[in-house]
Amino acid sequence: MFPFGLLSIYLVSTLVCLVILYVWKYRRYYYLAFQIPGPSILRMLHILFVCIIIEKLEVVHKILAKLIHEERSSSPCMIKFWYGTKLMIFLLEPNLIRKVYQTHLRKDPLSYSLTNPILNGPSIFQNNDIPTWKAHRKIISHASFSMTALKVHVKIFHEEAQILATKLGLKAVNRQPLEPEKMMGLSSLSMVVRAVTGLDFKIQQNFHDQHPFLSAGTYGLEMVGTRIANPWLLIPAIFNLSGYKKREEAACKQVRVFAEEIIGKIKAKVSEQMKNFLEDSKTNNFLCNYIEVTIRDQLNPTIPRRHVMTHDELVSEIIAILAAGMDTTKSTNTIILIMLALH
Structure with missing residues (x-):
């Protein structure tokens, strides 16, 4: 007979020895970790x-x-x-x-690397190069979070909230329960896109339930959670063979298409302004979004290239800011709606 008992003892002993060797090799890491x-x-x-x-x-x-x-x-x-x-x-x-x-800025390579595909590269939330991170942060914060920009945001949020209230009012006429999540998502996306980019895609008017950016972004974030909850999917070979890989790639392309559309519209606007020498007009006073500032820098040959975001970096920053803004805006809008319903 085959000695299964003896084989089990050998396997368990080998496993225990490997664990002991691993812990001993990284003993300082675990010692310091337990102090936290x-x-x-x-x-x-x-x-x-x-x-x-x-x-x-x-x-x-x-x-x-x-x-x-x-x-x-x-x-x-x-x-x-x-x-x-x-x-x-x-x-x-x-x-x-x-x-x-x-x-x-040495951030965790595991969790942050999982978001790289859906963000189309490392954004301001993941960049480990301090000079680059500081330069990008300065552009984004100075151009998008000034007092002038925030005043414009209030008007935008008010207009989008009125559109949402009208849509919810029509749904509530028959006094039947309704699920507002999809409409909340569309209104929040429209608020963030208008506030960040200065463009009005009329998302609430043109889309009924779901926007391609929302569905693709949601799937990308769900995939991050799926891979963390299923550690074997962290192995590239297994993940590439699974059906998740193709769906993730499709979602990443869909998200990038929307970011490219935003860049295209703003670039056309900036090019027209520069062509007609409108730098001193009132239009120039509305430089309250970092995308327009970045594109102007890209089109200006006198600015050193090391101080200017590349096209891929700008795409990644747009996706990251929209995703982060969507998270907070949708949560806030949902809380407000619940408070109004309870009232």
Whole structure:
């Protein structure tokens, strides 16, 4: 008979030896990691086990909310989590985040690399080169978040909110329950696109349920969560053979098409202004979006190329800003709608 028992002993012994050697090799990493405040591996495994057993989303949400509240009470600056053998640190203090960003930008290659496809490259959220990051941040913040730009944003948000209220009002005439999520997504996207780019695509008027950028972006972010929840999909060979790869590539192309359309419209506008020598006109006072500023720099041969975003970098920045703006805007609009409904 084949000695299965002896083989099992050898396999277990080999596995234990490999784990011991791995931990010993990275002993300093684990020693320093355990000095950082945060839940232990055993507690995380316990919570994961409980969440798997309990299928009710409301209960899982309460468990996770309790964990975060307890950890933030004990350590208000940062929280650590273990993803297998990888340590993930979440900074919670704005001053600490600013300090880290300005001194050391080595961000986690695992989680951030998963967002590279849908963002079409490293954006301001992922760039590890400090001079480049500072230059891009300066352009975006100075051109898009000035007081003049913010005043324009208020008007844009008010106009889009009125369109949304009209659409919701028509749906609520028969006093039947309605699902406002898709309309909220369209209104939020329209708000962000108009505020960031200065272009009005009339998204709420031209699209009923879904916009290609929304559906593609949502799938891209869902794919990030899918690969994290299924570690075997982190292996490139397995992921390339799966059906997820082709769908992700299609979503990335769809997102890029919208960003390219934005760049094309703004570039045509800027080229026309420069052709007609309108730099001193009132149009020039509306340089409150970084895309127009960047395109003007790209068309100006006197500016050193190292200080100018490339076309691919601009595409990535547009997608990243739209995605980030969509997240906060849609969440805020949803909260406002819920408060109005409760009132």
